[in-house]
Amino acid sequence: MSDWTETYRPTTLSEVRGNNKARDKLKEWAETWDDHQDAVIVHGSPGVGKTSAAHALANDLGWPVMELNASDSRGADVIERIAGEAAKSGTLTGGESGRRLVILDEADNFHGNADYGGSREVTRVVKSANQPIVLVANEFYDMSQSLRNACETIEFRDVSKRSIVPVLRDICRREDIEFEDDALQKIAEDTSGDLRSAVNDLQAVAEEAERLTVDDVVTGDRDTTEGIFDFLDTLIKEEDAEGALKASYDVDENPDEMLNWIEDNVPKDYQGAELADAYEFLANADRWLGRVRSTQNYSFWRYASDNMTAGVAASRREPKGGWTRYGPPSYWRKLGSSKGTRKTRDAIAERIAEREGTSVGTARREIMPFLSAMTHHCKNRDLTVQMAAAYELDEKEVSFVTGSGKSTNKVQSIVEDAEELLTEQTVEHSGSAFFDTSDSDSDSTAATDAESLADDEASQAASDGQGQGQGQETLVSAGEDGTGSSSEEPDDEPAETGSPDETDDDQSGLNDFF
Numbered sequence: 001m002s003d004w005t006e007t008y009r010p011t012t013l014s015e016v017r018g019n020n021k022a023r024d025k026l027k028e029w030a031e032t033w034d035d036h037q038d039a040v041i042v043h044g045s046p047g048v049g050k051t052s053a054a055h056a057l058a059n060d061l062g063w064p065v066m067e068l069n070a071s072d073s074r075g076a077d078v079i080e081r082i083a084g085e086a087a088k089s090g091t092l093t094g095g096e097s098g099r100r101l102v103i104l105d106e107a108d109n110f111h112g113n114a115d116y117g118g119s120r121e122v123t124r125v126v127k128s129a130n131q132p133i134v135l136v137a138n139e140f141y142d143m144s145q146s147l148r149n150a151c152e153t154i155e156f157r158d159v160s161k162r163s164i165v166p167v168l169r170d171i172c173r174r175e176d177i178e179f180e181d182d183a184l185q186k187i188a189e190d191t192s193g194d195l196r197s198a199v200n201d202l203q204a205v206a207e208e209a210e211r212l213t214v215d216d217v218v219t220g221d222r223d224t225t226e227g228i229f230d231f232l233d234t235l236i237k238e239e240d241a242e243g244a245l246k247a248s249y250d251v252d253e254n255p256d257e258m259l260n261w262i263e264d265n266v267p268k269d270y271q272g273a274e275l276a277d278a279y280e281f282l283a284n285a286d287r288w289l290g291r292v293r294s295t296q297n298y299s300f301w302r303y304a305s306d307n308m309t310a311g312v313a314a315s316r317r318e319p320k321g322g323w324t325r326y327g328p329p330s331y332w333r334k335l336g337s338s339k340g341t342r343k344t345r346d347a348i349a350e351r352i353a354e355r356e357g358t359s360v361g362t363a364r365r366e367i368m369p370f371l372s373a374m375t376h377h378c379k380n381r382d383l384t385v386q387m388a389a390a391y392e393l394d395e396k397e398v399s400f401v402t403g404s405g406k407s408t409n410k411v412q413s414i415v416e417d418a419e420e421l422l423t424e425q426t427v428e429h430s431g432s433a434f435f436d437t438s439d440s441d442s443d444s445t446a447a448t449d450a451e452s453l454a455d456d457e458a459s460q461a462a463s464d465g466q467g468q469g470q471g472q473e474t475l476v477s478a479g480e481d482g483t484g485s486s487s488e489e490p491d492d493e494p495a496e497t498g499s500p501d502e503t504d505d506d507q508s509g510l511n512d513f514f
Contacts (some may be wrong), residue, residue: 003203004171004175004199004200004202004203005196005199005200008167008170008171008199009052009055009057010052010055011052011056011059012056012059012060013026013053013056013057013060013263015056016049016052016056017049017055017159017163017164017166017167017195018048018049018157018158018160018163018164019044019048019049019156019157019159020158021385022042022044022154022155022157023053025154026040026042026053026054026057026154027057027060027333029154030057030061030101030132031061033099033132036152037129038126038150038151038152039108039126039132039133039134039135039150039151039152040132040133040135040138040151040152040154041128041135041136041137041140041143041147041148041151041152041153041154041462042054042134042135042136042137042154042156042312043108043136043137043138043139043140043153043154043156044138044155044156044157044158045138045156045157045158045193045194046138046194046196047191047193047194047195047196047197048156048158048159048190048193048194048195048196049156049159049195049196050156051103051105051136052137053156054101054103054104054130054134054136055067057101057134058101058103061099061101063099063100063101063132064100064101065100065101065103066100066101066102066103067103067105067107068102068103068104069104069105069106074172099131099132100131101131101132101133101134102131102132102133102134102324103133103134103136104122104133104134104136105136106136106137106138106144107122107135107136107137108137108138108139108140108142119143119144119146119147120144120146122135122147123144123146123147123150126147126150126151127150134325135147135151139370140153140155145489146256157193158192158193159193159194159196160193161188161189163195164188164191164193164195165181165184165185165188167195167198167199168184168187168188168198168199168202169181169184171199171292172184172202172204172206172212177205177206177210177211177212178210178211178212179211179212180211180212180213180214182214183205183212183213183214183216183217184202184212184216186217187201187202187205187217190217201217202377205217227251228251228253228258228261229326231247231248231250231251232261232262232265232326233324233326234247234379235248235262235309235312235313236265236266236269236270236312236313236316236320236324237269237316237321237324238314238319240313240314241309241310241311241313241314242310243313244309244310244312245305245306245309245310245313245315247309248305248309254368255285255289255301255305255308256289257305257329258305258308259282259285259286259289259308260302260329261326261328261329262282262309262312263282263329264281264328264329264330265313265324265326265327265454266278266279266282268324268325269320269324270315270316270328273317274315274316274317274318274357275315277315278311278312278315280311281307281308281311281312281314281315282307282308282312284311285303285304285305285307285308285311286304288301288303288304288307289301289304290301292304295447321373326367335429341400344396344397344400345364345368345400346360346364347397348368348391348393348397348400348401349361349363349364349368350363351391351392351393352367352368355390355391367423368401368479371387371401372401372402373402374387375387375401375402376402376403376412377402377403377404378398378402378404378410378414381414384398384402384414385414385417385418385421386418386421387401388414388415388418388419389418389419389421389422389425393415393418394415394420395411395412395415398411398414398415399411
């Protein structure tokens with residue numbers, strides 16, 4: 001028997017069930033693609049019709065489809081094929097309208113690929129694509145922020161029970177299957193908005209029964225994904241080590257997120273020695289996750305899962321009962337509240353890195369703390385002005401580096417002085433760009449007079465026996481300048497050698513402050 005999810009896959013957008021607004025938005029994106037030329041991310045829970053909608057859209061518009069899967073191939077292979085298809089001319093490879101549709105399924109799985117930086121390369125490709133691209137993802141926030149910002153986004157929500165039942169009823173009639181309406185209602189309830197799973201369940205039960213009844217559905221009920229709150233209750237209060245580990249297999253959370261959930265909620269039920277033991281296992285799990293991040297070897301996940309589930313359950317020494325109010329990890333709230341601060345920090349670090357020729361990470365970890373210590377609360381005002389000018393910081397950024405908090409009159413005056421200093425430096429380093437030839441002739445005459453005066457002074461000092469030190473300095477200065485090597489022709493500006501006010505045009509960044 002053929003797979004009913006493929007046999008009854010929607011062929012047009014009008015057949016896509018349960019997401020009318022998302023379906024219409026996807027159609028509008030495609031019809032106006034020539035105007036904006038943006039890729040689109042279609043995201044939502046598994047089985048709600050995201051990929052089917054993309055194929056149905058292509059069928060409606062007469063566009064050929066090129067489908068790729070990020071989790072089945074190595075990142076570099078997928079990216080190369082995306083780039084190739086997206087760059088092709090529509091007049092050569094497109095359908096009736098001169099277009100072809102590139103569909104990248106499971107686009108949120110690039111973080112687990114063998115090729116590091118895959119997400120960054122996909123972002124580059126979608127920004128320069130000559131063909132429309134649909135990226136299909138289950139977990140929208142598992143994708144990089146730069147990739148999300150480069151695309152339009154359309155969310156497909158879970159399909160409601162009242163939308164699933166008509167689909168199941170239509171399939172039964174086409175397959176000549178007798179059924180009880182309550183049986184279809186039961187299947188729709190058990191699949192929790194997953195239309196694809198509902199169709200799979202219907203087919204599994206129909207193959208075993210001549211007539212579909214509620215009892216058939218109950219006995220043939222499949223395993224479903226366990227919610228994180230139910231799992232926490234199972235882990236902390238009910239199951240032993242082996243049972244907790246097996247229960248974790250049905251939780252739709254990656255080990256990093258699961259660790260955060262457990263870490264925040266264990267103290268609500270565990271106390272004393274059992275809490276200490278539980279945290280020791282959680283610490284071991286965190287070490288294994290650190291190895292995963294450093295080596296990209298995801299086989300280490302199993303050891304992290306063993307520690308955070310079986311280990312925590314084994315730490316329980318007393319029976320637990322009653323109801324506990326579990327909640328999401330507290331660091332989620334912290335990330336949300338600190339988002340603006342992190343954006344400011346990263347913007348400053350990027351500017352420092354560009355000027356100093358270093359990485360953004362080095363600028364953030366090593367240079368910024370150094371600057372903060374030197375300019376704490378703007379106490380060293382001149383240095384703070386030079387820093388603001390060197391990195392072109394605004395009031396908010398100066399306040400961040402110096403720890404001054406909200407913008408004050410002092411910070412405003414520092415930024416104003418920095419702007420004036422930056423203007424002066426621009427004019428100073430511009431050479432003769434802002435002056436005409438007459439000004440240059442005058443400057444040349446003045447320089448000649450100064451040179452003659454310097455020669456007279458040097459000769460007089462030598463004859464009196466009092467200018468030996470100055471003559472030596474003049475000789476050294478002339479030799480280093482490269483314009484002369486004899487003491488008879490000293491440098492035209494010997495008095496300024498070693499002046500603290502003199503700056504080298506090639507110096508930049510922190511060197512400007514010393």
